[in-house]
Amino acid sequence: MAGLAGIAAMLWELRVLVVAVIALLAVKLLLEIVPLLLPVSQATRARWKREEELSDQFPSFRYRPLMLIGMAMILVRVLAGRVSSIEDIWAEIVIACVGAIAALVWRIRHAHKYDGPNYSLKRTDQSLRD
Secondary structure (H helix, E strand, O other): OHHHHHHHHHHHHHHHHHHHHHHHHHHHHHHHHHHHHHOOOOOHHHHHHHHHHHHHOOOHHHHHHHHHHHHHHHHHHOOOOOOOOOHHHHHHHHHHHHHHHHHHHHHHHHHHEEEEOOOOOOHOOOOOOO
């Protein structure tokens, strides 16, 4: 019985982790289902699909929003008065920096290949000759 008590105690300690994993899976499921239920135009759905394809193809496209997320997290902590030193917000700074680097990589290496907000490939003189 001592073995079962040890396992039960370990599971009790991991309850927060289990609840967090279940919550993350529920959010992921909602994020996949809700867009299907929203009444949006075909153009919007096509843009979402194109952005999903670009996100799969280019990690820099996928991680661009981290800059804004990190900056928002810093702003919330500063406005709440929970920052006494830079060490209090180092994780948020790292998140913002990763997003800024991803945005720069996207702009410098990949964005020039795509035209406008629909992210369709630009037609160049070379592609017109082919």
